[in-house]
Amino acid sequence: MDESGALPEPVWLVAANVVAWRRCGAGGRELRPGTKSFKGGAKVYVARVYWGPGGDRVTVIGRARHTSRWIAIDTATRHLYGFRPKLVHTPRALERLTEAGHPHGFGAEFAATASAALEAYARQYRAEIAPFSPHPDRCLCHACLTGESAEAGQVA
Template sequence: MSDSTEPESPPEPAWLVAANVVAWRRRGVGGQQLFPGTKSFKGGAKVYVAAVHWGPGGDRLTVIGRERHTGRWIVIDTATRHLYGFHPRLVHTPRVLARLNDVRNPGRFGPEEALDTSETLERYAQRYRAEVSPHSPHPDHCLCHACLTGECG
Protein backbone atom coordinates (compact mmCIF):
# COMPACT_ATOMS: atom_id res chain seq x y z
CA MET A 1 0.00 0.00 0.00
CA SER A 2 1.40 3.31 -0.98
CA ASP A 3 0.26 6.58 0.45
CA SER A 4 -0.06 9.07 -2.38
CA THR A 5 -0.83 12.00 -0.11
CA GLU A 6 2.24 14.10 0.47
CA PRO A 7 2.38 16.64 3.25
CA GLU A 8 1.51 20.10 1.99
CA SER A 9 4.37 22.52 1.79
CA PRO A 10 3.89 25.82 3.60
CA PRO A 11 2.52 28.64 1.43
CA GLU A 12 4.97 31.03 -0.20
CA PRO A 13 5.52 34.20 1.93
CA ALA A 14 4.06 37.40 0.48
CA TRP A 15 4.83 41.09 0.90
CA LEU A 16 1.77 42.91 2.25
CA VAL A 17 1.07 46.22 3.91
CA ALA A 18 0.38 45.86 7.63
CA ALA A 19 -1.39 48.44 9.81
CA ASN A 20 -2.99 48.83 13.22
CA VAL A 21 -6.58 49.71 14.08
CA VAL A 22 -6.99 53.06 15.87
CA ALA A 23 -7.60 52.76 19.60
CA TRP A 24 -10.51 55.24 19.56
CA ARG A 25 -12.50 56.72 16.69
CA ARG A 26 -14.92 59.64 16.52
CA ARG A 27 -18.47 58.95 15.46
CA GLY A 28 -21.96 60.41 15.61
CA VAL A 29 -23.28 63.94 15.20
CA GLY A 30 -20.32 66.30 15.07
CA GLY A 31 -17.96 63.46 15.90
CA GLN A 32 -18.61 63.90 19.61
CA GLN A 33 -18.90 60.20 20.42
CA LEU A 34 -15.83 58.01 20.90
CA PHE A 35 -15.84 54.28 20.17
CA PRO A 36 -12.99 51.83 20.78
CA GLY A 37 -11.56 50.23 17.64
CA THR A 38 -14.10 49.26 15.00
CA LYS A 39 -17.09 46.96 14.99
CA SER A 40 -14.93 44.09 13.74
CA PHE A 41 -11.50 44.78 15.30
CA LYS A 42 -10.19 45.79 18.73
CA GLY A 43 -8.19 48.99 18.96
CA GLY A 44 -4.53 48.33 18.24
CA ALA A 45 -5.21 45.06 16.38
CA LYS A 46 -2.80 44.29 13.54
CA VAL A 47 -4.39 43.88 10.13
CA TYR A 48 -2.96 43.15 6.71
CA VAL A 49 -4.12 45.04 3.62
CA ALA A 50 -5.38 42.46 1.13
CA ALA A 51 -6.66 44.91 -1.51
CA VAL A 52 -6.72 48.66 -2.02
CA HIS A 53 -9.69 50.25 -3.78
CA TRP A 54 -7.87 53.12 -5.47
CA GLY A 55 -10.81 54.30 -7.59
CA PRO A 56 -12.61 56.60 -5.14
CA GLY A 57 -9.35 57.81 -3.61
CA GLY A 58 -8.25 54.96 -1.39
CA ASP A 59 -10.89 55.52 1.29
CA ARG A 60 -11.75 51.77 1.53
CA LEU A 61 -9.45 48.81 2.04
CA THR A 62 -9.97 45.07 2.19
CA VAL A 63 -8.08 43.83 5.23
CA ILE A 64 -7.31 40.50 6.90
CA GLY A 65 -7.22 40.40 10.69
CA ARG A 66 -8.39 38.66 13.84
CA GLU A 67 -12.04 39.36 14.60
CA ARG A 68 -12.81 41.27 17.81
CA HIS A 69 -15.00 38.69 19.56
CA THR A 70 -13.97 35.26 18.28
CA GLY A 71 -10.32 35.73 17.31
CA ARG A 72 -10.95 34.10 13.92
CA TRP A 73 -9.13 35.41 10.87
CA ILE A 74 -11.60 37.40 8.76
CA VAL A 75 -11.52 39.37 5.51
CA ILE A 76 -13.51 42.60 5.58
CA ASP A 77 -13.70 46.02 3.93
CA THR A 78 -12.96 48.91 6.27
CA ALA A 79 -12.37 52.65 6.07
CA THR A 80 -8.75 53.77 5.64
CA ARG A 81 -9.19 56.38 8.38
CA HIS A 82 -9.65 53.60 10.98
CA LEU A 83 -6.08 52.38 10.42
CA TYR A 84 -2.65 53.87 11.13
CA GLY A 85 1.01 52.90 11.10
CA PHE A 86 1.05 51.42 7.62
CA HIS A 87 4.28 49.53 6.94
CA PRO A 88 5.53 46.80 4.58
CA ARG A 89 5.73 43.30 6.03
CA LEU A 90 6.83 39.94 4.67
CA VAL A 91 4.00 37.68 5.86
CA HIS A 92 4.64 34.01 6.65
CA THR A 93 1.42 33.29 8.62
CA PRO A 94 -0.39 30.43 6.84
CA ARG A 95 -3.87 31.59 7.88
CA VAL A 96 -3.29 35.08 6.47
CA LEU A 97 -1.92 33.67 3.23
CA ALA A 98 -4.89 31.29 2.94
CA ARG A 99 -7.34 34.21 3.41
CA LEU A 100 -5.37 36.23 0.87
CA ASN A 101 -6.13 33.58 -1.75
CA ASP A 102 -9.87 34.07 -1.05
CA VAL A 103 -9.71 37.79 -1.92
CA ARG A 104 -10.57 38.98 -5.41
CA ASN A 105 -7.60 40.87 -6.91
CA PRO A 106 -5.32 40.55 -3.86
CA GLY A 107 -2.67 43.20 -3.37
CA ARG A 108 0.55 41.22 -3.54
CA PHE A 109 3.51 43.56 -3.57
CA GLY A 110 7.25 43.51 -3.86
CA PRO A 111 9.18 45.20 -1.02
CA GLU A 112 9.45 48.54 -2.85
CA GLU A 113 5.78 48.59 -3.91
CA ALA A 114 4.71 47.73 -0.36
CA LEU A 115 6.76 50.64 0.99
CA ASP A 116 5.30 53.10 -1.55
CA THR A 117 1.77 51.85 -0.91
CA SER A 118 2.17 52.07 2.87
CA GLU A 119 3.37 55.69 2.66
CA THR A 120 0.48 56.63 0.37
CA LEU A 121 -2.10 54.91 2.59
CA GLU A 122 -0.73 56.66 5.70
CA ARG A 123 -1.22 60.05 4.00
CA TYR A 124 -4.75 59.08 2.93
CA ALA A 125 -5.64 57.88 6.43
CA GLN A 126 -4.48 61.15 8.02
CA ARG A 127 -6.42 63.18 5.46
CA TYR A 128 -9.61 61.14 5.94
CA ARG A 129 -9.37 61.37 9.75
CA ALA A 130 -9.07 65.17 9.43
CA GLU A 131 -12.23 65.26 7.28
CA VAL A 132 -14.40 63.61 9.97
CA SER A 133 -16.44 66.50 11.41
CA PRO A 134 -13.85 69.17 10.52
CA HIS A 135 -15.88 72.04 11.96
CA SER A 136 -16.77 70.37 15.25
CA PRO A 137 -14.47 70.77 18.23
CA HIS A 138 -13.11 67.66 19.84
CA PRO A 139 -14.57 66.91 23.28
CA ASP A 140 -12.46 67.63 26.37
CA HIS A 141 -9.87 64.93 27.02
CA CYS A 142 -10.50 63.46 23.58
CA LEU A 143 -8.99 60.02 23.03
CA CYS A 144 -9.38 59.85 19.25
CA HIS A 145 -6.31 58.89 17.24
CA ALA A 146 -5.84 62.40 15.85
CA CYS A 147 -5.73 63.93 19.37
CA LEU A 148 -3.54 61.19 20.83
CA THR A 149 -0.95 61.55 18.06
CA GLY A 150 -1.21 65.33 17.61
CA GLU A 151 -2.58 65.10 14.03
CA CYS A 152 -5.38 67.56 14.75
CA GLY A 153 -2.99 70.41 15.43
Protein backbone atom coordinates in the same frame (compact mmCIF):
# COMPACT_ATOMS: atom_id res chain seq x y z
CA MET B 1 -0.38 24.35 4.63
CA ASP B 2 -1.52 22.80 1.40
CA GLU B 3 -2.20 19.09 0.72
CA SER B 4 1.51 18.30 0.42
CA GLY B 5 2.24 19.77 3.88
CA ALA B 6 4.37 22.60 2.52
CA LEU B 7 3.98 26.07 3.97
CA PRO B 8 2.76 28.77 1.56
CA GLU B 9 5.33 31.20 0.20
CA PRO B 10 5.55 34.48 2.16
CA VAL B 11 4.24 37.58 0.36
CA TRP B 12 4.69 41.33 0.80
CA LEU B 13 1.66 43.16 2.15
CA VAL B 14 0.99 46.46 3.85
CA ALA B 15 0.50 46.01 7.60
CA ALA B 16 -1.41 48.54 9.72
CA ASN B 17 -3.03 48.86 13.13
CA VAL B 18 -6.65 49.67 13.97
CA VAL B 19 -7.11 52.99 15.78
CA ALA B 20 -7.79 52.65 19.52
CA TRP B 21 -10.68 55.16 19.44
CA ARG B 22 -12.51 56.65 16.48
CA ARG B 23 -14.82 59.64 16.24
CA CYS B 24 -18.30 59.07 14.85
CA GLY B 25 -21.85 60.29 15.17
CA ALA B 26 -23.27 63.79 14.71
CA GLY B 27 -20.43 66.31 14.75
CA GLY B 28 -17.92 63.56 15.52
CA ARG B 29 -18.65 63.87 19.24
CA GLU B 30 -19.11 60.17 19.91
CA LEU B 31 -16.09 57.92 20.48
CA ARG B 32 -16.07 54.20 19.79
CA PRO B 33 -13.26 51.72 20.47
CA GLY B 34 -11.68 50.09 17.41
CA THR B 35 -14.13 49.06 14.73
CA LYS B 36 -17.07 46.68 14.68
CA SER B 37 -14.84 43.88 13.40
CA PHE B 38 -11.45 44.62 15.04
CA LYS B 39 -10.22 45.65 18.50
CA GLY B 40 -8.30 48.89 18.79
CA GLY B 41 -4.59 48.31 18.15
CA ALA B 42 -5.16 45.04 16.26
CA LYS B 43 -2.66 44.34 13.48
CA VAL B 44 -4.24 43.88 10.06
CA TYR B 45 -2.82 43.27 6.61
CA VAL B 46 -4.03 45.26 3.62
CA ALA B 47 -4.89 42.81 0.86
CA ARG B 48 -6.34 45.26 -1.65
CA VAL B 49 -6.60 49.03 -2.09
CA TYR B 50 -9.38 50.76 -4.02
CA TRP B 51 -7.41 53.63 -5.57
CA GLY B 52 -10.25 54.90 -7.75
CA PRO B 53 -12.17 56.90 -5.13
CA GLY B 54 -8.95 58.06 -3.48
CA GLY B 55 -7.89 55.18 -1.27
CA ASP B 56 -10.73 55.62 1.21
CA ARG B 57 -11.52 51.87 1.37
CA VAL B 58 -9.20 48.90 1.72
CA THR B 59 -9.65 45.15 2.06
CA VAL B 60 -7.91 43.96 5.22
CA ILE B 61 -7.15 40.59 6.76
CA GLY B 62 -6.90 40.23 10.51
CA ARG B 63 -8.17 38.51 13.64
CA ALA B 64 -11.83 39.24 14.38
CA ARG B 65 -12.76 41.14 17.53
CA HIS B 66 -14.95 38.50 19.16
CA THR B 67 -13.94 35.14 17.68
CA SER B 68 -10.21 35.64 16.99
CA ARG B 69 -10.72 33.94 13.63
CA TRP B 70 -8.94 35.31 10.60
CA ILE B 71 -11.35 37.39 8.49
CA ALA B 72 -11.12 39.48 5.33
CA ILE B 73 -13.34 42.59 5.14
CA ASP B 74 -13.47 46.02 3.53
CA THR B 75 -12.92 48.90 5.94
CA ALA B 76 -12.34 52.64 5.85
CA THR B 77 -8.72 53.76 5.58
CA ARG B 78 -9.28 56.36 8.31
CA HIS B 79 -9.75 53.56 10.87
CA LEU B 80 -6.16 52.40 10.35
CA TYR B 81 -2.75 53.90 11.12
CA GLY B 82 0.93 52.97 11.08
CA PHE B 83 0.99 51.62 7.54
CA ARG B 84 4.23 49.76 6.78
CA PRO B 85 5.46 47.14 4.31
CA LYS B 86 5.67 43.66 5.85
CA LEU B 87 6.72 40.24 4.60
CA VAL B 88 3.90 37.98 5.84
CA HIS B 89 4.69 34.39 6.83
CA THR B 90 1.55 33.59 8.89
CA PRO B 91 -0.12 30.55 7.28
CA ARG B 92 -3.68 31.50 8.31
CA ALA B 93 -3.28 35.03 6.97
CA LEU B 94 -1.93 33.67 3.69
CA GLU B 95 -4.84 31.21 3.44
CA ARG B 96 -7.35 34.01 3.99
CA LEU B 97 -5.49 36.13 1.42
CA THR B 98 -5.86 33.34 -1.14
CA GLU B 99 -9.56 32.91 -0.30
CA ALA B 100 -10.05 36.66 -0.77
CA GLY B 101 -8.65 36.30 -4.30
CA HIS B 102 -5.29 38.07 -3.82
CA PRO B 103 -2.74 35.27 -3.30
CA HIS B 104 0.27 37.20 -4.63
CA GLY B 105 0.07 40.25 -2.37
CA PHE B 106 2.18 43.27 -3.36
CA GLY B 107 5.80 43.51 -4.41
CA ALA B 108 8.25 44.91 -1.82
CA GLU B 109 8.65 48.25 -3.63
CA PHE B 110 4.93 48.68 -4.25
CA ALA B 111 4.17 47.83 -0.60
CA ALA B 112 6.53 50.61 0.53
CA THR B 113 4.99 53.13 -1.86
CA ALA B 114 1.44 52.10 -1.02
CA SER B 115 2.06 52.27 2.74
CA ALA B 116 3.22 55.89 2.51
CA ALA B 117 0.24 56.84 0.34
CA LEU B 118 -2.25 55.06 2.61
CA GLU B 119 -0.86 56.79 5.72
CA ALA B 120 -1.36 60.18 4.04
CA TYR B 121 -4.91 59.25 2.98
CA ALA B 122 -5.77 58.00 6.47
CA ARG B 123 -4.61 61.25 8.09
CA GLN B 124 -6.53 63.29 5.53
CA TYR B 125 -9.76 61.33 6.03
CA ARG B 126 -9.49 61.48 9.84
CA ALA B 127 -9.06 65.26 9.61
CA GLU B 128 -12.20 65.53 7.46
CA ILE B 129 -14.43 63.95 10.14
CA ALA B 130 -16.31 66.90 11.64
CA PRO B 131 -13.59 69.47 10.82
CA PHE B 132 -15.35 72.38 12.51
CA SER B 133 -16.44 70.49 15.60
CA PRO B 134 -14.11 70.91 18.57
CA HIS B 135 -12.85 67.79 20.29
CA PRO B 136 -14.13 67.24 23.82
CA ASP B 137 -11.79 67.71 26.79
CA ARG B 138 -9.42 64.77 27.20
CA CYS B 139 -10.43 63.39 23.83
CA LEU B 140 -9.27 59.82 23.19
CA CYS B 141 -9.60 59.81 19.39
CA HIS B 142 -6.55 58.76 17.38
CA ALA B 143 -5.89 62.28 16.11
CA CYS B 144 -5.73 63.69 19.65
CA LEU B 145 -3.73 60.80 21.10
CA THR B 146 -1.06 61.07 18.41
CA GLY B 147 -1.10 64.84 17.91
CA GLU B 148 -2.53 64.73 14.39
CA SER B 149 -5.21 67.30 15.27
CA ALA B 150 -2.58 69.88 16.21
CA GLU B 151 -0.66 69.17 12.99
CA ALA B 152 -3.79 69.68 10.94
CA GLY B 153 -4.57 72.97 12.66
CA GLN B 154 -7.70 71.68 14.38
CA VAL B 155 -8.87 72.81 17.76
CA ALA B 156 -7.58 70.29 20.31
